[in-house]
Amino acid sequence: MTSSTTSSTSTLDPAVQARLEQLEQELAQARANETAALDRLQRLMALTANRLADPERDVQRAFYETILDELPVEVVVLDEQFRYIYSNPQAVPDPEHRAWLIGHTVIEYCERYGFPMALAEHRSRMFEQALRSSEPVVWDDCTPYPEGPRYHQRHFKLLAQVGAGEPFMLGYGLDVTARVEAEARSQRSEAAQREQQEFMQQVLDTNPSAIYVRDAEGQFVFSNRAMAQLVRTKPDHPQAADNAARDAARYAVGDDLVLATGQEITSEDCLPLVTGEMRWFHSVKRPLLRPDGSVHVLGVSTDISDLKQAQDTLARSEKQYRDLMHYAQALICTYDLAGNMLSVNPALANLLGHPATDVVGQFMTTYLLAEDQAGFADFLDRISVRGEAQGVLRVLRALPRGSFELRHLLYHTFVVREPGQEPYIISHSHDITDRILAERESQRARDEAEASARARENFLANMSHEIRTPMNGVLGMTAQLAKTRLDARQQELVRVISSSGRHLLAVLNDVLDMAKISAGKLELEAATFNLCDSISEALAPLEAQAREKGLAFNRQALHDTYSQPWVVGDAHRLNQVLLNLVSNAIKFTAAGSITVSSSLMDETVDALSVRFCVADTGPGIEADKQALIFESFTQANADTARHHGGTGLGLSISRALVAQMGGQLRLASTPGQGSSFDFEVRFPKAPVPTVNDDADAAYNTGRLVGARVLLVEDNEINRTVARMMLEPWGVELDEAEDGATALARLAETDYDLVLTDIQMPGLSGIDVTQRLRQMPEPRRAATPIIALTANAFRADVERYLAAGVNACLTKPYDEVTLYQTMEALLPALPPAAPAYNLAPLREMAKGREAFVHKIVRSFLTNMPRSLAQLKAAGAAANWPEVGRLAHHIKPNLHTLGICDVTSALEVLVQLHSEEPAAVPEAPAVLRHALAQLVAGVERALAGLCAELKE
Numbered sequence: 001m002t003s004s005t006t007s008s009t010s011t012l013d014p015a016v017q018a019r020l021e022q023l024e025q026e027l028a029q030a031r032a033n034e035t036a037a038l039d040r041l042q043r044l045m046a047l048t049a050n051r052l053a054d055p056e057r058d059v060q061r062a063f064y065e066t067i068l069d070e071l072p073v074e075v076v077v078l079d080e081q082f083r084y085i086y087s088n089p090q091a092v093p094d095p096e097h098r099a100w101l102i103g104h105t106v107i108e109y110c111e112r113y114g115f116p117m118a119l120a121e122h123r124s125r126m127f128e129q130a131l132r133s134s135e136p137v138v139w140d141d142c143t144p145y146p147e148g149p150r151y152h153q154r155h156f157k158l159l160a161q162v163g164a165g166e167p168f169m170l171g172y173g174l175d176v177t178a179r180v181e182a183e184a185r186s187q188r189s190e191a192a193q194r195e196q197q198e199f200m201q202q203v204l205d206t207n208p209s210a211i212y213v214r215d216a217e218g219q220f221v222f223s224n225r226a227m228a229q230l231v232r233t234k235p236d237h238p239q240a241a242d243n244a245a246r247d248a249a250r251y252a253v254g255d256d257l258v259l260a261t262g263q264e265i266t267s268e269d270c271l272p273l274v275t276g277e278m279r280w281f282h283s284v285k286r287p288l289l290r291p292d293g294s295v296h297v298l299g300v301s302t303d304i305s306d307l308k309q310a311q312d313t314l315a316r317s318e319k320q321y322r323d324l325m326h327y328a329q330a331l332i333c334t335y336d337l338a339g340n341m342l343s344v345n346p347a348l349a350n351l352l353g354h355p356a357t358d359v360v361g362q363f364m365t366t367y368l369l370a371e372d373q374a375g376f377a378d379f380l381d382r383i384s385v386r387g388e389a390q391g392v393l394r395v396l397r398a399l400p401r402g403s404f405e406l407r408h409l410l411y412h413t414f415v416v417r418e419p420g421q422e423p424y425i426i427s428h429s430h431d432i433t434d435r436i437l438a439e440r441e442s443q444r445a446r447d448e449a450e451a452s453a454r455a456r457e458n459f460l461a462n463m464s465h466e467i468r469t470p471m472n473g474v475l476g477m478t479a480q481l482a483k484t485r486l487d488a489r490q491q492e493l494v495r496v497i498s499s500s501g502r503h504l505l506a507v508l509n510d511v512l513d514m515a516k517i518s519a520g521k522l523e524l525e526a527a528t529f530n531l532c533d534s535i536s537e538a539l540a541p542l543e544a545q546a547r548e549k550g551l552a553f554n555r556q557a558l559h560d561t562y563s564q565p566w567v568v569g570d571a572h573r574l575n576q577v578l579l580n581l582v583s584n585a586i587k588f589t590a591a592g593s594i595t596v597s598s599s600l601m602d603e604t605v606d607a608l609s610v611r612f613c614v615a616d617t618g619p620g621i622e623a624d625k626q627a628l629i630f631e632s633f634t635q636a637n638a639d640t641a642r643h644h645g646g647t648g649l650g651l652s653i654s655r656a657l658v659a660q661m662g663g664q665l666r667l668a669s670t671p672g673q674g675s676s677f678d679f680e681v682r683f684p685k686a687p688v689p690t691v692n693d694d695a696d697a698a699y700n701t702g703r704l705v706g707a708r709v710l711l712v713e714d715n716e717i718n719r720t721v722a723r724m725m726l727e728p729w730g731v732e733l734d735e736a737e738d739g740a741t742a743l744a745r746l747a748e749t750d751y752d753l754v755l756t757d758i759q760m761p762g763l764s765g766i767d768v769t770q771r772l773r774q775m776p777e778p779r780r781a782a783t784p785i786i787a788l789t790a791n792a793f794r795a796d797v798e799r800y801l802a803a804g805v806n807a808c809l810t811k812p813y814d815e816v817t818l819y820q821t822m823e824a825l826l827p828a829l830p831p832a833a834p835a836y837n838l839a840p841l842r843e844m845a846k847g848r849e850a851f852v853h854k855i856v857r858s859f860l861t862n863m864p865r866s867l868a869q870l871k872a873a874g875a876a877a878n879w880p881e882v883g884r885l886a887h888h889i890k891p892n893l894h895t896l897g898i899c900d901v902t903s904a905l906e907v908l909v910q911l912h913s914e915e916p917a918a919v920p921e922a923p924a925v926l927r928h929a930l931a932q933l934v935a936g937v938e939r940a941l942a943g944l945c946a947e948l949k950e
Contacts, residue, residue, distance in 0.1 A: 030632050074152065074173035082106070082127050082169070091173070102708060119143065123154075130156040140176065146786070174455040210281075210301040213288060214255055221296055230273075255297045258285045262295070268304070280308045331409060331429045336657065337362040337384055339376065342424060350406060351431060353398030367395045369406070383425065387415045392436075393429065408436045472790070472811040476721030479815070484875055492557075523794060524570040524660055528686040529599075531610065532559035535565070538575035539596060542582045546594050550584060556597035558610060567683035574681070575658050577665075580650040581677045585616035592617025592674070606685055613678035620671040629667075699816045702935025703823045705730030706928070712742040712756035712768060713788070718811075722755065722788075725815050728874065730931030739763025746772055751783055753822055758789040758800065765789075766803045773804045784825035788813065835939040837897025856944050859892060863941060867934055874930045877923065882930060883911025893937070896944070901936035902931040 006820040065086070068075050074091035076084055084101045092098035101109055106127075110120035122141065130137040136157040142149045152173035159170055204211055210227035212220055223231070254265055264286035272278050281301040288298040329349035335341045341362050349356040352367055360375040365373040372394055383389045390412040397405040411429035476701055478498045486494065536557065546553040558565055578596070585594045594614045602609040621629060629651050651665075658679045669675035709731050713719045719735055726733050734749070736742035739762050746754070746768075754772070758765040765787055775781040787800050787808045797808045807821050838852060845851040866889050886908035893901065907929040 051437060054579050072175075072932060074154075074175075076171045077810075078127065078169040078171065080109070080168040082124065092100065116144065126156060127169065130158055130171075133158070140180075148328070149177075150175060151177045152863055208303065210299075210303075212299050214297045214299070216259060216295065218252060218255065227301075234501075247733070254283065254285050255299070258287055258297050259295060262287050269301075279303055279305045281902050331431065332427070333359075334424050334426045335364055336422060336424050337380055339380055348429075351397060352395065352668045369394050369396065383413060383415060383790055384423075389413050392432070404435075407431055408433045421783050467790075470717070472721060473812070475812045476718070480721070480724045480875070485872060526568055527571065527687060528566060528568055529571040531564075531565040531683070532557055532850075534571045534575060535578060535598065538579055539582060540851040542579065542586060546586050550591070550623070551586065551589055552593035554593055554595040556595070556599065558600060562600050562608075565608070566686045566688050567660070568686045569681075573661070575655050577654045577679075578614065580654050581614040582652060585614055585618065585675075588619035589674075590618045601680060602682075607682055608685060609680055609682045611678060613676060615674065615676040617674040620673055620675055621669040626667050626669060699819050700729060700935060700938070701823065702939060703826060704819065705932045705935050707822070707826060708732045708734075708754045709753045709755060709822075710734050710736060710742065710745055710749075710751045712736045712739065712754065712760070712765065714738055714757060714760040718757070718788075725818060727927040728871070728931055728934075729819065730928050730935060732928065739765070739768045743771055746780070746783070747775070750780060752826060754783055754785045755822075757787060758787055758791065766800065766805075769800075769804045786821055786825065791937075801870050835898065835900065835936065837944045840897055841895060853948065856894065856948055859896060860941060860945060860948070863889065863892065863937065867937060870930065874927065879911050879923075879926055882926070883908055886933065887912040889937075896940065898936060898940045901933045904932035904936070908933060 045668065065088075068086075068088045071088065071091060075086070075088045076091050077086035079085050084105075085103075087098050089095075089098065089099055093100055093494050097109075098114060100112070104112075106123050107117070107120040109115070110117055110544060119141065126137055126139055136155050138155050140151060140153050142151050153176045154171060154173040156169060156171040157167060169196070196730055205225035207224060208226055211222075211224040211229050212227045213222040213375065215221050220227075220231075251269060251271065254267055257265060261496050264284065266282070266284050268280060268282050270278055270280050280303070282304045283299060283301040285297055285299045288296040290296060325343070325345040328345060329347055331345070331351060333341060333344040333348050341360050341364065343358050344352075344359045346356060349359055350609075352359060368376060379389070387744065391410075393409045393411050394411055395407050397407050399405055408431070409429040410432045411427050413425050413427040415423055415425055417423045475498060478494055482491075482498075516553060524921050534558075539555070543553045543555075582594065582596060593616070595613075597611075597613045597615075599611050599613075600608060614868040655665040658681070660845055661681045663679040663681045665677060665679045704726075707730075711719060711722050711733060713722065713735070714737055719737070723733060723735070734745055734751075736745055739760055742754075742756065743763070744758055745751075754768075756768055763771075769785050769787075769895055772783060772785070773781050784806045787805045788810045788811060789796070789800065789808055791797075806825055811820060840857075841852055841855060842849075866885060870882060870885050873879075873885065885909050890905055891910060893905065907925065911926075
């Protein structure tokens with residue numbers, strides 16, 4: 001395609017060319033007419049000037065003015081002040097305006113009749129120029145009129161040999177409006193022609209296709225910018241020049257064919273550029289008939305290299321798609337929105353057990369289970385709207401001898417919508433039948449394991465309930481028995497009973513902890529505590545036990561190096577680990593020492609790491625048995641349980657607890673020398689809490705005196721234990737032995753608190769709670785409930801709380817915990833009245849404050865002993881002794897103004913009456929009065945003690 005480049009040419013539209021020639025002729029004619037008129041006017045004006053110079057020719061002057069008035073040229077005469085002394089009608093058509101003009105200047109005329117002042121100023125300047133020039137002054141100006149502007153060529157000339165007051169300057173103007181308008185039209189036409197030519201050239205140059213015109217000799221007559229760029233660069237070496245010439249000759253063959261046949265031809269040619277790059281062109285060549293009768297070739301070549309590349313890429317992609325469909329292990333198919341199979345790859349055809357050709361054209365439902373076929377139409381409706389779906393599809397695989405096999409396919413389908421064709425669905429899937437079967441087997445095993453775990457949990461919960469329920473009676477009764485007067489032997493028997501019961505409870509707790517650990521349900525608390533104080537308090541009993549056994553007990557406390565180790569964690573579980581390790585050390589060490597140490601390993605701004613170690617001088621553990629001791633229900637030797645007791649759970653629980661706290665329990669042991677257990681735990685730091693001065697105060701604050709409480713318990717022993725705890729506190733107690741009775745009492749009476757067992761025949765404690773919460777009266781429905789349960793699992797407690805219980809206590813519970821829990825749930829009381837009043841005593845002392853202090857100190861010294869005697873007598877139901885003691889302390893109470901116990905005191909003092917007719921109150925009333933008296937006196941003791949210190 002290389003050739004010498006010719007400059008671009010263009011041909012005007014014949015109509016435009018004809019109109020342009022017409023305008024040029026009109027312009028030439030206007031200029032000729034103007035020239036002739038000027039010639040005639042100049043001759044006339046010369047003649048007129050001669051006539052006007054002669055004052056004796058007035059008649060001729062009128063004659064010539066008549067002639068000037070008829071001239072088609074504007075004629076005016078000015079005096080030496082540029083005032084008009086003559087104007088013909090062509091110059092001023094309006095007679096009135098023309099008459100007024102005589103004797104006035106052009107500026108005055110323009111001001112009067114509203115012509116532009118710029119026009120007047122310009123003419124004045126031209127008059128001045130004519131005054132200074134010996135030659136006529138000529139200029140063009142434009143005068144605005146309502147019907148449109150008029151253009152004139154004006155000539156002004158100074159008249160020679162004219163005296164003062166005579167005509168001074170002659171001017172005439174030729175109307176050249178037609179010429180000006182013709183020139184403007186001509187200019188506009190030429191501009192439009194140039195704009196059209198430039199526009200056409202821009203369109204052709206902007207076109208990315210190479211456009212050219214060649215004549216019969218092969219020379220370029222026209223080429224646009226794209227074509228010029230293709231042929232501009234010349235090859236830089238002979239070989240390239242030869243190749244370019246050969247390609248150009250091959251490309252020119254099409255031009256010759258067009259000239260020879262007169263027909264349009266199209267072709268696709270691959271031509272190399274001078275850079276060596278091969279480009280593809282789609283060329284259209286057609287004959288172009290010129291006005292002179294010659295025939296040229298018009299060619300348009302479009303670069304289709306990108307299209308050819310895209311076509312090649314598409315062809316490769318289609319092949320890859322076909323290969324993918326053919327060789328992919330995924331199960332791929334397409335079908336229309338009616339469910340007709342359009343295509344299927346070999347993998348899916350093999351799975352269905354049919355040739356691909358047989359599958360195409362079938363309905364999808366042909367290969368589905370009968371119960372799935374009806375829902376497939378709904379599936380097609382849904383995917384048609386949503387455009388995508390995924391899930392599991394069950395299909396039937398054909399087997400030999402007419403049988404079928406069920407297969408599960410995990411599918412993902414899409415709706416494909418292309419312009420100009422019907423939408424279809426493409427689906428790819430995978431056979432997950434083996435996975436489904438494995439999951440079913442796994443689920444079956446998991447269900448069995450969960451059922452086994454539930455059975456184990458139920459067994460442990462029942463075991464816990466069956467053991468804790470009588471244990472609550474044993475330990476509760478033992479605690480009440482310990483409050484009575486006992487001799488030394490009886491006290492020892494009570495101690496043994498309590499110790500044995502708590503040992504049995506510890507064994508039960510170990511079993512339950514192990515069950516929680518195995519089920520992954522053991523949770524740690526996150527509370528603030530003093531690490532040193534907590535460990536010291538927990539180890540104090542074991543230290544005494546070790547010394548009783550003759551062992552040295554050495555302690556290296558963290559407190560020695562770290563003064564305020566307040567941390568956040570589970571103090572109970574940490575102490576549980578240490579107590580277990582120290583108990584084992586004491587148990588297995590016959591002689592020597594036990595060493596317990598805690599040391600700071602690392603500290604940051606937010607946390608500290610502490611290492612705990614328990615070492616003994618016992619028999620040690622052989623290397624092959626060291627791993628064995630951490631297994632559940634396992635001990636190092638078969639006779640360990642026989643000689644030392646234990647369940648074999650302690651170390652298993654300890655290791656699990658340490659792991660849950662983020663540490664690892666390690667063992668180092670040498671047979672014959674002893675063993676050492678250590679672990680390291682990291683605790684978040686906690687701020688030092690505010691010291692509570694009342695922390696050591698007696699738990700019985702008297703808050704429960706007069707509280708109306710309902711006890712719901714089916715076990716008579718547990719009711720007795722609870723009654724013996726509650727009545728000394730002044731509680732007004734009602735009892736119900738089952739849920740139905742409890743609901744009846746709750747419907748009749750407003751209670752301050754409800755204490756309920758959980759497991760009861762008929763309605764359980766949860767049933768009672770839920771029905772109470774549904775009662776219509778809001779205040780009664782909101783009665784606080786404390787669950788007294790033998791179930792120790794956290795999940796059970798959470799379930800009880802979710803059902804509406806306010807608090808849970810696990811049997812066996814102690815008095816302090818029960819009292820504090822009940823007190824916390826009672827509504828707040830208004831500020832209590834003063835427990836005592838020393839005003840009468842001070843009045844009697846006549847200002848002797850020392851006397852008042854002496855009486856108060858005597859009261860503080862003797863009254864606690866009297867209260868202890870009162871409590872012991874009340875616990876033994878020795879009511880005459882209670883009456884005697886009440887009568888004995890009555891004057892002291894009156895002296896110190898302790899008045900809020902007056903009613904209770906009067907009830908108890910009657911028991912000391914010597915009148916035979918005196919009838920004692922019911923035991924419940926007496927117990928309530930005693931509790932009220934004791935609580936009031938204890939409040940007075942606390943207040944007097946504080947006042948005396950002040």
